[in-house]
Amino acid sequence: xxxxxxxxxxxxxxxxxxxxxxxxxxxxxxxxxxxxxxxxxxxxxxxxxxxxxxxxxxxxxxxxxxxxxxxxxxxxxxxxxxxxxxxxxxxxxxxxxxxxxxxxxxxxxxxxxxxxxxxxxxxxxxxxxxxxxxxxxxxxxxxxxxxxxxxxxxxxxxxxxxxxxxxxxxxxxxxxxxxxxxxxxxxxxxxxxxxxxxxxxxxxxxxxxxxxxxxxxxxxxxxxxxxxxxxxxxxxxxxxxxxxxxxxxxxxxxxxxxxxxxxxxxxxxxxxxxxxxxxxxxxxxxxxxxxxxxxxxxxxxxxxxxxxxxxxxxxxxxxxxxxxxxxxxxxxxxxxxxxxxxxxxxxxxxxxxxxxxxxxxxxxxxxxxxxxxxxxxxxxxxxxxxxxxxxxxxxxxxxxxxxxxxxxxxxxxxxxxxxxxxxxxxxxxxxxxxxxxxxxxxxxxxxxxxxxxxxxxxxxxxxxxxxxxxxxxxxxxxxxxxxxxxxxxxxxxxxxxxxxxxxxxxxxxxxxxxxxxxxxxxxxxxxxxxxxxxxxxxxxxxxxxxxxxxxxxxxxxxxxxxxxxxxxxxxxx
Numbered sequence: 001x002x003x004x005x006x007x008x009x010x011x012x013x014x015x016x017x018x019x020x021x022x023x024x025x026x027x028x029x030x031x032x033x034x035x036x037x038x039x040x041x042x043x044x045x046x047x048x049x050x051x052x053x054x055x056x057x058x059x060x061x062x063x064x065x066x067x068x069x070x071x072x073x074x075x076x077x078x079x080x081x082x083x084x085x086x087x088x089x090x091x092x093x094x095x096x097x098x099x100x101x102x103x104x105x106x107x108x109x110x111x112x113x114x115x116x117x118x119x120x121x122x123x124x125x126x127x128x129x130x131x132x133x134x135x136x137x138x139x140x141x142x143x144x145x146x147x148x149x150x151x152x153x154x155x156x157x158x159x160x161x162x163x164x165x166x167x168x169x170x171x172x173x174x175x176x177x178x179x180x181x182x183x184x185x186x187x188x189x190x191x192x193x194x195x196x197x198x199x200x201x202x203x204x205x206x207x208x209x210x211x212x213x214x215x216x217x218x219x220x221x222x223x224x225x226x227x228x229x230x231x232x233x234x235x236x237x238x239x240x241x242x243x244x245x246x247x248x249x250x251x252x253x254x255x256x257x258x259x260x261x262x263x264x265x266x267x268x269x270x271x272x273x274x275x276x277x278x279x280x281x282x283x284x285x286x287x288x289x290x291x292x293x294x295x296x297x298x299x300x301x302x303x304x305x306x307x308x309x310x311x312x313x314x315x316x317x318x319x320x321x322x323x324x325x326x327x328x329x330x331x332x333x334x335x336x337x338x339x340x341x342x343x344x345x346x347x348x349x350x351x352x353x354x355x356x357x358x359x360x361x362x363x364x365x366x367x368x369x370x371x372x373x374x375x376x377x378x379x380x381x382x383x384x385x386x387x388x389x390x391x392x393x394x395x396x397x398x399x400x401x402x403x404x405x406x407x408x409x410x411x412x413x414x415x416x417x418x419x420x421x422x423x424x425x426x427x428x429x430x431x432x433x434x435x436x437x438x439x440x441x442x443x444x445x446x447x448x449x450x451x452x453x454x455x456x457x458x459x460x461x462x463x464x465x466x467x468x469x470x471x472x473x474x475x476x477x478x479x480x481x482x483x484x485x486x487x488x489x490x491x492x493x494x495x496x497x498x499x500x501x502x503x504x505x506x507x508x509x510x511x512x513x514x515x516x517x518x519x520x521x522x523x524x525x526x527x528x529x530x531x532x533x534x535x536x537x538x539x540x541x542x543x544x545x546x547x548x549x550x551x552x553x554x555x556x557x558x559x560x561x562x563x564x565x566x567x568x569x570x571x572x573x
Contacts, residue, residue, distance in 0.1 A: 053079040053101070055129075056077075056078045056079070057076070057078070058133065059074055059075045059076075060072075061134065062134045063108070063134070063135045064136050064137075065135060065137040066138055067139055067196075068111075069111070069137075071106070071107050072108070074103070074104050074106060075102070075103050076102050076104060076123060077101045077102075078099060078125050080099065081097065082098060082099065082124060082125045082126070084097065084104065084122065084124075085124070087121075087122075090117075090137075091106065091107070091109075091135055092107045093106050093107075094107075106121065106133070110197050111137055111139050111140055111197065112195035112196055114140055115139040117136075117139065118134060119135055120134050120135070139196060142224060143169075143170065143198065144170045144224060144228060146169075146203075146231060147166060147168065147169075148166060149233055151164055152238065153207055153236070154237075155209060155210040156240070156259070156260055159309065159312075162206060162208070163205060163206045164205050164235075165202050165203065165205070166202070166203045166233060167202055167203075168188075168203055169198045170190065170199065171196045171197060172192075172224045172225065172228050173190060173226070174222050175222075176203055176221070177221050178218055178220045180216075182210070182237075183208075183220070184205070184207075185205055185206075186203075188201050188203050188204075205220065207235075207237065209260060209312070210237045210238065211317060212240050213243075214239050216237050217234065217235065217237070218234075218237075245320070247298045249320055250320065250321055253300075253318070253320040254281060254300065255271075256317045257305065257314075257315045257317050257318060260312070260317070261305060261308040262308055263307065268305075280304050281303050282302040283298055283300060283301055284298065284300075284301045285297070292351050296323040296351075299321075300321045300323065301323065302325060302328075303318075303326070303327055304326075304330075305328070306330050307331040308333070309332065311338065312340070313341065313342055314329060314342065314345075314346060314357070315343070316343055319348050319349070322348075324351060325353050325354070326354040326356075327346070328354075328358075329357050330356065330358040330360070331359050332359055332360045336361070336385065337361070338361020338385065339385060341363065342369075343366065344368050344369075346372075347366055347368040347371040347372055349372070350374075351375060352372055352375055353375055353377045354376075354377060354378040358381070358383050359384070362381065362384040363385045363386060364386075365392055365393075370392050370397040373397045373398045373401075376401055379393070379398070379403070379405070380403070383407070386409045386424075386425050387409075387422060387425060388425065388427065388431070389406065389435070394434065395440070400440075401438075401441065402443065403442060404435075404441060405443070405445040406449070407447045407448055407499065411423050415534055415536065417450060417535075417537050418536060418538055420538075425449035427449070427451045432451070432453075432456055433456045433458075436458075437463060437491070438492070440494060441492060442494050442495060442496045442497070443497040443498075444492070444495065444497070445499040447501050447503070448501070449503055450503065451504060451505060452503075452505065452506070452537045452538060453505060453506065454505060454506060454507025454508065455507070456510070457510035457511075457512070458510075459489065460487055467488060467489065467490060468487075469484065470484065472490070479559050480517055481559075482515060482559055483515060488511060488515055489512045491512045491513075492516070493517075495518055495522075496518060497522065499522075500528055502531065503531055503543075504543045505543060505544075506537060506543055506544065506545070506546075507546065508546050509545050509547050513528070514549065515555070515559075517559070520552075520562065529548045531543040531545070
């Protein structure tokens with residue numbers, strides 16, 4: 001009956017209403033499915049995920065850790081809540097509590113000792129069950145470990161680049177020494193605030209240039225002050241250039257000198273032009289009157305290096321320029337701060353007549369310097385840092401020397417010598433007397449130093465001093481009659497230029513100077529009489545001479561024939 005009625009009713013329904021009914025039933029079905037899934041999902045979320053364990057288990061009982069520390073994973077299984085506890089702060093566990101099956105990470109910090117250490121981590125369950133893991137950690141061995149145990153360095157570089165730095169991992173205090181004079185080790189700093197845990201420090205090693213055409217090696221020893229064994233670092237330096245005894249060898253020597261001294265003048269040397277066009281030198285020609293030998297033709301005769309930056313002075317390669325006649329160096333950076341020893345290789349130059357080393361910072365001459373005595377005629381050491389006249393500079397050692405220049409050997413400008421020392425050239429009275437007894441000298445320059453005392457006077461018949469004679473009169477005409485008649489000491493008879501101004505001298509001008517036959521050539525009013533302005537010597541005396549002449553009239557009265565030879569004002573300004 002229901003079916004019949006249903007069919008009748010459905011048949012009697014309009015078509016549109018039928019479609020609406022079908023759509024509504026479809027939506028109802030979909031909603032039912034969604035609700036079913038949601039209910040099942042809700043039931044699943046509220047299900048307890050913790051498996052059921054009986055007892056209390058830890059899958060490890062001991063951990064062995066290295067000195068540097070480590071991380072280790074353990075698994076805990078427990079039917080009840082548990083907590084973990086570490087005995088030491090260098091042991092950490094995470095998480096430190098849980099239930100069921102849990103993976104925990106145990107972190108072991110780096111050791112601070114040289115010996116082994118151990119501790120335990122305890123796991124306690126709610127049922128008072130106890131499990132333990134013992135952690136045993138090795139200590140650090142006392143060690144000094146350089147980053148590299150073998151280092152190779154260049155033969156030469158610029159001064160600021162002649163060093164190497166080595167990183168060293170260590171846990172002990174140590175000292176660093178070397179078996180080579182061409183290496184120097186700077187002080188290192190080390191802070192062992194972490195006990196035996198290694199710390200990194202840096203060791204700086206400065207090196208000198210290698211002039212030999214062979215490699216050389218050195219050993220640096222790192223010696224622990226207490227614990228541990230020494231460690232070594234091997235340093236190998238590349239060979240210097242091979243310089244032959246030839247024109248090409250001269251060229252290479254000049255280039256090497258130029259580079260080593262860090263010359264900063266442009267266009268002095270050039271690999272693109274022949275050596276005879278280099279501005280810093282002159283070569284021997286076949287028709288030169290003083291040519292040492294035929295082998296010298298085309299070799300370097302004169303070398304002039306200016307404006308450089310060196311702490312080492314003249315490079316040893318100068319010895320290869322065997323035919324040098326003139327050698328000049330001038331203009332070092334911060335010359336007043338330098339203390340340079342002139343290299344002994346200079347003294348091997350057998351044909352050297354003129355040596356000029358100015359404004360370099362030189363403080364001493366080599367022990368073999370007298371070997372230049374057979375040839376040297378000019379020695380110019382101006383604007384260096386000598387405190388005294390080198391003892392090697394004597395008449396006996398340099399019988400051919402005609403010009404000596406020691407001007408401006410001052411590290412600083414001082415006008416009061418009280419309570420000062422080491423500021424520049426100060427000359428003992430005996431040394432000054434020896435210079436004035438050097439008869440062969442034609443030029444002596446001692447200006448702008450810190451020379452004190454008086455100009456030495458001399459007595460005829462002492463120290464080999466003689467008076468002017470009739471022979472001297474014949475040589476100079478009758479201009480020396482006054483000197484002969486008054487028996488003046490014959491001092492510096494060949495002197496053509498004497499400069500001792502701007503010092504700290506006092507006392508009286510001796511007659512041998514005031515009436516010297518060449519006084520008019522010396523410019524005495526400025527180059528002798530004028531001393532340091534407002535200067536005070538070491539005894540507290542104002543500097544200056546007591547008897548400076550006001551005019552030259554006295555001189556021309558003594559030597560009337562010289563009045564016509566020299567044209568001077570009657571009064572000195």
